[in-house]
Amino acid sequence: MARTQKNKATEYHLGQLKAKIAKLRTQLLEPPKGSSAGGDGFEVTKFGHGRVALIGFPSVGKSTLLTMLTGTHSEAASYEFTTLTCIPGIIHYNDTKIQLLDLPGIIEGASEGKGRGRQVIAVSKSSDIVLMILDASKSDGHRQILTKELEAVGLRLNKRPPRIYFKKKKDEKLCYQILHEYKIHNAEVLFREDATVDDLIDVIEGNRKYMKCIYVYNKIDVIGIDDVDKLARQPNSVVISCNLKLNFDRLLAKMWEEMGLVRVYTKPQGQQPDFTDPVVLSTDRGGCLVEDFCNHIHRNLIKDVKYVLVWGTSARHRPQHCGLGHFLHDEDMVQIVKRKEKEDGGRGRFKSHSTDPARISDREKKAPLKT
Ligand SMILES: Nc1nc2c(ncn2[C@@H]2O[C@H](COP(=O)(O)OP(=O)(O)OP(=O)(O)O)[C@@H](O)[C@H]2O)c(=O)[nH]1
Numbered sequence: 001m002a003r004t005q006k007n008k009a010t011e012y013h014l015g016q017l018k019a020k021i022a023k024l025r026t027q028l029l030e031p032p033k034g035s036s037a038g039g040d041g042f043e044v045t046k047f048g049h050g051r052v053a054l055i056g057f058p059s060v061g062k063s064t065l066l067t068m069l070t071g072t073h074s075e076a077a078s079y080e081f082t083t084l085t086c087i088p089g090i091i092h093y094n095d096t097k098i099q100l101l102d103l104p105g106i107i108e109g110a111s112e113g114k115g116r117g118r119q120v121i122a123v124s125k126s127s128d129i130v131l132m133i134l135d136a137s138k139s140d141g142h143r144q145i146l147t148k149e150l151e152a153v154g155l156r157l158n159k160r161p162p163r164i165y166f167k168k169k170k171d172e173k174l175c176y177q178i179l180h181e182y183k184i185h186n187a188e189v190l191f192r193e194d195a196t197v198d199d200l201i202d203v204i205e206g207n208r209k210y211m212k213c214i215y216v217y218n219k220i221d222v223i224g225i226d227d228v229d230k231l232a233r234q235p236n237s238v239v240i241s242c243n244l245k246l247n248f249d250r251l252l253a254k255m256w257e258e259m260g261l262v263r264v265y266t267k268p269q270g271q272q273p274d275f276t277d278p279v280v281l282s283t284d285r286g287g288c289l290v291e292d293f294c295n296h297i298h299r300n301l302i303k304d305v306k307y308v309l310v311w312g313t314s315a316r317h318r319p320q321h322c323g324l325g326h327f328l329h330d331e332d333m334v335q336i337v338k339r340k341e342k343e344d345g346g347r348g349r350f351k352s353h354s355t356d357p358a359r360i361s362d363r364e365k366k367a368p369l370k371t
């Protein structure tokens with residue numbers, strides 16, 4: 001492909017090759033027939049309100065960072081591949097628990113199975129966000145190499161899914177050709193934006209994972225202040241030094257922000273809430289509804305809820321009467337008001353607050369995607 005000149009005449013041929021490679025990569029990721037997926041002691045049980053993976057080349061300071069942020073000891077040394085498996089630790093931050101995973105270093109070719117690359121990548125796919133740890137004193141080319149390795153196995157960092165929907169568009173030869181490669185002969189495809197061949201392949205493959213990634217430049221103690229300044233100004237980047245314990249608060253704050261967690265405090269009637277014990281919800285699906293909050297407390301709670309009182313930045317009054325379709329903000333306080341048994345038919349009063357489940361799911365669909 002690198003040797004093929006890019007022009008109108010070769011466009012179809014290149015598109016086809018890209019689709020072929022994508023298909024082969026997907027096959028490569030499938031566990032060999034007959035074996036159970038993973039299964040070599042690498043997978044760690046999920047714990048806490050979210051999961052963060054440390055990805056990076058060997059000896060960039062992943063284990064040092066895990067030990068410092070979580071207090072769990074993970075062996076660190078000046079030689080490469082000190083860490084050989086996945087070591088979990090817990091960060092206590094904002095009254096929530098975040099699972100941090102130390103992993104073996106990965107190298108170029110990891111996506112094709114070099115080193116323990118495939119296992120490392122599988123674990124990072126299971127996390128909510130990735131911290132890409134980089135050695136500030138080394139070439140920034142490392143960041144591109146790692147990004148390519150993760151891209152090769154379907155991880156898309158700091159990108160949103162392409163806006164392509166399967167509907168009809170008859171006259172697009174290249175699109176046809178790629179679909180043909182996938183033996184799809186009868187499909188409707190609708191482009192909502194000017195998408196690339198790679199975007200189309202991502203949508204057809206359907207197994208891509210879109211993740212937030214923070215680029216963490218460690219070891220800033222060994223470079224000059226001008227270079228530190230340059231790195232710190234890049235998007236999604238944080239500069240730190242484990243040796244000097246520099247800038248950890250900024251890293252934790254950024255991590256928290258990117259995880260998009262929402263803490264909601266339950267207020268019993270006539271009492272103050274327990275401010276050390278929030279209900280922690282994710283905003284994965286575009287936001288966090290009162291409905292999600294109720295479901296989190298109890299599966300069957302929803303049918304007993306008459307309305308809720310909300311204090312906090314999502315509320316227009318203090319408190320605001322809200323229905324199940326109201327979007328909650330971080331640090332909101334909620335009091336649930338239940339229906340009395342004999343008035344179970346009396347939904348009248350809060351009907352306008354979209355307690356109708358159909359309307360809620362409709363609103364959810366319209367909720368802005370967090371990118
Ligand atoms: N100068 C400097 N050295 C550091 C810093 N953080 C870690 N190191 C050193 O970097 C070396 C590698 O640290 P590790 O924590 O083992 O790195 P790792 O990324 O876990 O390495 P692998 O497990 O082998 O992939 C050790 O000698 C650390 O002391 C830092 O902030 N500044």
Ligand SMILES: [K+]
Pocket residue numbers: 058059060076077078079080081082083
């Ligand atoms: K090391």
Ligand SMILES: [Mg+2]
Pocket residue numbers: 062063064075076082083102103104105
């Ligand atoms: Mg290590």
